[in-house]
Each structure stands twice: as C-alpha cells, then as structure tokens.
Amino acid sequence: MSSTKTNPGYFFEDYHVGQILNHATPRTLHDGDVAMYQALYGPRFAMQSARTFGAFVALDDLITFHAVFGKTVPDISLNAVANLGYAEGRFLARAQSGDTIHSVSEVIGLKENSNEKTGIVWVRTHGYANGDRPVLEYVRWVMVRKRDTSAPAPETVVPDLAKAVEAEDLQVPEGLDWSNYDFAMAGEPHRWGDYEVGEIIDHVDGVTLTDPEHMMATRLWQNTAKVHFDVTARPDGKRLIYGGHIISMARALSFNGLANAQLIAGINAGAHANPAMAGDTVYAWSEVLDKAETTNPHVGALRLRLVATKVNAGELRGEDGKYLPDVLLDLDYWVLIPR
Template sequence: MKTNAGLFFEDYCVGQVIDHAVPRTVGGGERALYHALYPARHALYSSDSFAQSCGLPQSPLDDLIAFHVVFGKTVPDISLNAVANLGYAEARWLRPVYPGDTLRARSTVIGLKQNSSGKTGVVWVRSEGFNQADEMVISFVRWVMVRKRDEAAPAPQTVVPELEKAVLASELIVPDGLSFAGYDTGLAGSSYLYSDYNIGEVIDHVDGVTLSEAEHMMATRLWQNTAKVHFDATARPDGARLIYGGHVISMARALSFNGLGNVQMLAAINGGAHANPCFAGDTLRAWSEVLDKAETRDPSVGALRLRLVAQKGSTPHLRGDDGKYHSNVLLDLDYWAFIPR
C-alpha cells in the first residue's frame, strides 16, 4: 500500500520529531490570493514603497501566510485524522518572510492525553518553520484532537505540557531595520497610534462576512492543508465540512483593520482557542480588546497585546454563566502586534 493514511493517536510518542514534506517557495501569488480571500488592507503588506519607508527591503508576505504555510506542512503528519484543531500557545514570528523564500516545517511532540471515550486523544506539538537559509521564521505550539486507529489500543502515559500564559513583551522580536519614525498615517489609512489605545478598551470592528463553501476550501487548499474534515462531507457525522480555523483567524484579522489599521505586524500569539466549529453560511463578525501595552527596543515601535474575538451573529457575550464559551463564539485569540508610537 503506497498511499498515506496519516498518523493516528497511538502512533505518537512524546519527544518524537517529525520533519514535514514538502518545502514550498512562496511569492506574489500567495499574497494576491490571500488578499482576494480576505479583506486584508494593512499597508506594510500591500506596498513595497511603504515597507521601504519603514526600513524593510520590500513588502513582506502577510504574517499569517507564513503561519498557514507552515501549519499546512504539518497537517499530513499531525492532523490528517483530526477531529478538530483545539488551540495555540507560545507562537512567535521571528523574522519576516519575503517573496521568493522557501519554507519547510518540523514538529516535536510535547504532550499526549487520551480522551475518556477511548476513541480519540489530544496531541500537543511544537511546530517550527524555517526558510532556505535554515533560519527559523516562526514557532508555535498547537494541540489537536486525533482519532485512534484501534480503540482497544492502550492509552499512552498522559503528558500535558506546561505552557507559558503569555509571551513576554521583552521577548518580542522587532524585525531588523523596522522603524516607524517616518510612518505615514494617511497612506496607512488610520490616524490612531500607540498612545491612542487604552488598556481595557474594546473595539467593534463593525463589518461582517458570510463565509462560503467554495472560498474556505480554496483557502485551505492554498495552504496545502489536507485535513479530511475540511473537504470530505462524510468525514463528520453531521455531513458538514468544517472550516479550517486559520481561515477564521485570517478573516477576523482582516476585519480588525477597521479600528486597528496601524497594527501592522503580528509578533506573537499568547493563546488561542477555536471555541466552536465554523461552517459555510455562518456570518463572521469580530471585536478586539486591548489587554496590555509595551515598549520595544526601537522607540518608534510599540507593542499592543490584543484579544481578538470572532463570532457568528451579533451577540456580545463571550461566555455563559457556566463559564463556557457562548455557542456563537468561534475564535478567542490573544496576541501581540507592533504599531507606530
């Protein structure tokens, strides 16, 4: 049998290192398709001349392109037989990705826990993306619920990794050369800078997008994510194709331009949860809360810690009285990003 059925829960062990196929060279095509799929308008990723005025050699690819490409590389080995991707932590963007860069990925299994049903288990991995110079461009932890091949297979020893609650502001990496000293707010499309945001402030991003079957599958194919639940309607008992959580992240990030137009570069993800499944026909809306602010090594660059929430419908409630996420909440993402001071 020459086909790949993917790994099941009992195939993993803590400490296992997996080098993922296939390296991918990314370029302007990925940027064009990304901006076609999402209403992405941040100036640093749209204009070479704007990026050069901020000290970069050219416009980098959107940070989430790097995330999606590296994530997609991991899917055949980590989540091909997944029920759902559950969350993220300790994600850091370490250097920009530019058109022409070639990305590859590697994952290390750092935790395992069989679920009480005995049918599935949770796998924690730390995934890392490298460019053609073997420089790490991104690193993140994610955990995913994976089916068992044999429900009678013995459960592995439970290992739940201890993860940092947040990436320290002092550990955020400002890309070499980046400076917002000559930042043009007119060209960027927003006048609000670091000092205009207050901790505790909540920003409604106003716009909504109704998600379609064709677009989410196109996006998921773009990142070479082969997880069955996103394409095969028979892979879930309800007969519905589950929308890739990264599609929700990118859509919410793009919607956040309205209110956070100068939040140009993602720096880290402190934690994230796909609170409820998302399907075609859902109308996604987003809001953000300012959780913290920090200075960086460059006096022109500030960092905002933001909570980005995506939900379907217009309910403002995040959690119910029982402490669980409201059924309309799709994404709860805690991240750091760079903004001009």
C-alpha cells in the first residue's frame, strides 16, 4: 500500500536547470547546539569556546554550515549515492545563538552518468538567518539516482565554477578586534606571518569513528539521507558516514598547529574522496596554499588544504593522479587568523 501524502524525495529526472527549491523546515539554533557540537567533535578554538575571548561572539562556522546543509537534504540528496564536492563558498555573516536558519537552492547544472542509472546535480545554496540576513552561500554537486532508468536525460549543463574565492571577496566580520589578541589563551603563538606557502602541518591526533556518533550528528542537523541510517540503502550493508561529519572532525583535529585559525571565511573546493565507515580512524593534515591581507589590519587570511586521511600526512594522490584510497576528504578553504 502506498500513499500520495508521503515524500519519496527528488530523483535525477525530477530536476531542471533554474529550478528553485525552498527547503523546509526553518531551524532555530541555541546554546544546546553548541554543547552538542563540542561533545561530538571537541573543537578547542577559543572564539567558539569562551565568551570571554574577545568582544566578538558567534557560533562555530560549521554549525551554520551543517544547519544550512541539513535543510537541503530532503530536496537534493535524499536519494543520493554520494555528495561529491563544493565550490564558491562564502561565510557572509556569523550566526548567533537564537538565530533561525533557512535555506534556498537553485539547480545550476545537470549531467546524466554513462550508466544511465544516476546523474550529477549541481546546486547553489543560500542560507539565511531570521528571514533575510544572508549567512552562507556555496555550490555543491551530488550524484543522485534515477527513479526510472529509461527516463530521458535532461540537457547536459555543467556550470563553470571559480577555482577559488578571491581574497578580496572574503567577509571579515564587522567589530572583529584582534588588536589585543591573547595568544596564550588561544593555545598557540603562531600568527599569519609564521605560516609559509607550501608548508605541511601534521595535526598528529586521530579519532576512530563509530556509528552512534555520526548518526547523532546527522540527526542533529536534520539530515535525512538514507545512506547514513538505513543499511539496506547501500549494497555493502554499511552506513555511510556523513561527509560533513568528516569535515568537522578534521577541522577540530587541525587545532593542533592551527589554533589561531579562528574563523572560516570561504570554501574554495572540496571533495569527499573516499567513503568513511564506522571503525575508520581519521587523521588530518594541512597544506598552506596561499596567504592574503584583509581590510582589517589585525586580520590575515590563509588558504589551506585540509585533508582527512587514514594514513600518513602529506600523501594525497597516486601516480595516476587519483586520490589514494585512504584519503577521505580534500577541502580547500580560507581561514581568518591574527596578523
């Protein structure tokens, strides 16, 4: 027995370029979300840990990311095989406890895969706080199943995306004052000028993933993708770890060596290189890709590659140019750090 009242989610053939998706349901963020985030990942960045650290107070940037992302899942990735990548991400304003978040996406690209069973969907998502204040925008692309493999493929449109967000387009929060930044309380002395392009930072620590924690995290953000919960959704009978869980875990691990990288300003590119499962132990390393000044004389920007891996720091691709099988995440992003 079936009902027309239930929502099976969108399949690849349901999308068209230019389609606008207003995602349900708005979500109000509270201090409880901060506590849960701390419990799940254990980040130690001072600005998100202590209200007494500086005059600027905001939720962790990845709490905003997860809240915005989670809203999009029922309309974009409920029937996804995998979330493939990110581009052109900018944190436009910082969410505060008490803000209500909602998301809107536009379909900007479509391409059926050669197996004719799945296709790639590109969307540009905007996150808003309290109705109309932009807090985040990004592009992501997802591999989505077809409902009917014989359905005709839509016209192929592959969007032309920027390789990186320009440094001058990064938003430095108004009122951010690092003129008297307390490096001792932040945990490390390293500032913008101490990092060199090409430098590799091994973050040393590792965390073994479990099913309960990633399912709790995925529920926290109201991410309903079947592959994270239902063992029948994948042929191997395993739950796929939510890619955002790996991002947050790697970001938390990066504190050791990047403790003063207090704010995420942009996401240039990102790939979930290989699936992560319960039992995997995650390590992280970073490479400094670029440096830039900002309009704030006390704030610099670092462009970093953050890699989550199950093996040694510095190893990313094989001789064939493909990601090594133990690489889980390759994230190219901008952070703000004291000068």
